[in-house]
Amino acid sequence: MKSSMAGRDRRRRFETVVGAFHQDMYRYALWLCRDRSVAEDVVQEALLRAWRSLDGLREDTAARSWLLTIVRRENARWFERQRPETVDVDALTPAQAAEIAEAPDEQVRELRAAIFALEDGYREPLVLQVLMGYSTLEIADLMGLNQGAVLTRLHRARLKLRDTLGEAEPPGGTAPTAGGMA
Amino acid sequence: MNEPESIDACVACRAAIAASPVATDDWPKDARTHIEGCADCRAYQATMRAFDADIARALALPVPPLDFDAVPLAGNPADADPFSAARRGPSNSVWLALAATVVLGVIFAARFALNDLAAPSPGTALGEQVLAHIDHESFSLTVSDQAVGSERLARIVPADVARLGPETGLVTYAQSCIINGHAVPHLVVQGQNGPVTILLMPQEKLDAPERIGNGVLSGVLLPVGDGSIAIVGEDPQDLERLEETMKNSVTWRT
Numbered sequence: 001m002k003s004s005m006a007g008r009d010r011r012r013r014f015e016t017v018v019g020a021f022h023q024d025m026y027r028y029a030l031w032l033c034r035d036r037s038v039a040e041d042v043v044q045e046a047l048l049r050a051w052r053s054l055d056g057l058r059e060d061t062a063a064r065s066w067l068l069t070i071v072r073r074e075n076a077r078w079f080e081r082q083r084p085e086t087v088d089v090d091a092l093t094p095a096q097a098a099e100i101a102e103a104p105d106e107q108v109r110e111l112r113a114a115i116f117a118l119e120d121g122y123r124e125p126l127v128l129q130v131l132m133g134y135s136t137l138e139i140a141d142l143m144g145l146n147q148g149a150v151l152t153r154l155h156r157a158r159l160k161l162r163d164t165l166g167e168a169e170p171p172g173g174t175a176p177t178a179g180g181m182a
Numbered sequence: 183m184n185e186p187e188s189i190d191a192c193v194a195c196r197a198a199i200a201a202s203p204v205a206t207d208d209w210p211k212d213a214r215t216h217i218e219g220c221a222d223c224r225a226y227q228a229t230m231r232a233f234d235a236d237i238a239r240a241l242a243l244p245v246p247p248l249d250f251d252a253v254p255l256a257g258n259p260a261d262a263d264p265f266s267a268a269r270r271g272p273s274n275s276v277w278l279a280l281a282a283t284v285v286l287g288v289i290f291a292a293r294f295a296l297n298d299l300a301a302p303s304p305g306t307a308l309g310e311q312v313l314a315h316i317d318h319e320s321f322s323l324t325v326s327d328q329a330v331g332s333e334r335l336a337r338i339v340p341a342d343v344a345r346l347g348p349e350t351g352l353v354t355y356a357q358s359c360i361i362n363g364h365a366v367p368h369l370v371v372q373g374q375n376g377p378v379t380i381l382l383m384p385q386e387k388l389d390a391p392e393r394i395g396n397g398v399l400s401g402v403l404l405p406v407g408d409g410s411i412a413i414v415g416e417d418p419q420d421l422e423r424l425e426e427t428m429k430n431s432v433t434w435r436t
Contacts (some may be wrong), residue, residue, distance in 0.1 A: 015250060016360075016363075016364070016365050018248070018250075019248060019365060020358045020359060021358075022245070022248040023245045023357075023358075026245045027242070027243055027245060030431065031241065031243075032242055032277050044253065045236040047253050048253070051253075060363045061360060061363075062361050063360060064360075088321070099243060101417060102244070103240070104239075107236065107240050108236075108240050111239075111240035112240040112241075112243075114242065115237070115240055126237065127241060128404065129202070129205075130234055130237050130238050130241060131238060131241045131242070133318055133319040133320065133322070135205055135207070135208060136202060136205075136208045137208075138199070147208075150201075151198075151201040151202070151208065152201070154200070154201040154202060155197055155200040155201040158200045158201075158203075158230065158233065158237075159200060161233075161237070162233065167233070167390055167431070168185075
């Protein structure tokens with residue numbers, strides 16, 4: 001009886017935590033892998049792993065960070081398992097083209113296409129900051145980078161997007177420095 | 183801003199802006215100081231904040247509804263304590279039960295609360311949590327004319343918990359968030375002078391209205407039945423107007 005109640009409490013906690021952040025999990029997975037069917041697999045695996053390790057989540061206030069970390073690891077595992085063929089990162093896949101086509105207006109379509117085309121190392125911190133509200137320190141912690149590198153990537157990501165969209169920087173504005181990813 | 187030193191300061195400041203247009207805590211101290219006296223950099227920040235709002239729209243890809251039945255939890259701790267499908271939808275039940283005592287008092291509480299408040303204080307643990315949460319999701323505090331879709335709004339604020347009428351105003355952000363271990367609807371409504379955050383917290387009972395603030399944002403926690411509503415923004419007039427509006431547009435159902 002006691003065990004049954006504990007199980008129900010555990011299940012209720014799982015549903016509350018996951019229900020609150022499922023949308024974030026899904027979008028994060030989708031922007032990591034850029035493919036809806038892969039994102040669904042990744043989120044499914046992440047939910048299973050979250051269920052198994054729910055007791056390790058001490059505070060529900062840390063739930064979102066905990067779940068997104070799981071999604072990130074599951075995404076990496078998925079690509080390790082599948083070893084997908086190398087693709088031209090500049091070319092949109094049919095799945096990505098479909099996501100773009102569903103955008104509500106032209107501005108979103110153009111921006112969404114530009115974000116899809118960003119390198120992974122630029123796109124991920126941007127998603128975490130703009131969509132998830134992460135601070136640069138939290139992004140650094142999740143991605144295993146230092147804060148300076150995160151700031152540089154975010155700076156470059158936005159300038160790349162503005163450049164792609166033909167948005168002019170103001171006089172004295174910043175331009176992306178030459179060189180590789182921080 | 184023609185002096186070379188000033189140009190350098192502008193470039194450094196704009197690099198900080200482009201890295202983090204909204205959360206200025208992430209900036210170097212020099213950039214935070216510089217922008218206060220540089221209209222050009224403030225204009226650049228406004229541009230980048232607007233750009234971030236566009237990015238947020240582009241990133242908001244549609245998400246399929248979560249179906250817990252489709253998650254194969256067998257073969258894990260669920261086996262030790264099987265979960266009956268008959269219990270599906272406990273969230274609604276819990277919401278309904280917890281909201282059961284949140285009744286028409288919201289109308290009167292919301293109407294009079296702001297007038298009866300004591301002087302602002304650092305806030306209780308709940309107030310601190312609310313402000314910390316708003317700060318954590320500061321990206322939601324953008325001026326926007328993009329309304330949240332009615333389907334999403336209905337999902338975040340189920341009809342058996344509360345009803346938001348058109349008088350509530352333009353809802354530009356709706357998310358289910360966790361406060362004190364409970365999932366609560368977090369909304370941002372566009373006020374006349376900026377965005378206003380509303381948190382509907384049926385589980386957070388308060389004895390009296392409580393002013394909260396952190397120097398930038400201010401607001402109130404209003405007791406409503408066995409729960410409470412947080413209304414937080416930058417402009418006191420907006421808060422007052424919204425409080426007036428809320429009494430006509432929010433109905434807690436029992």
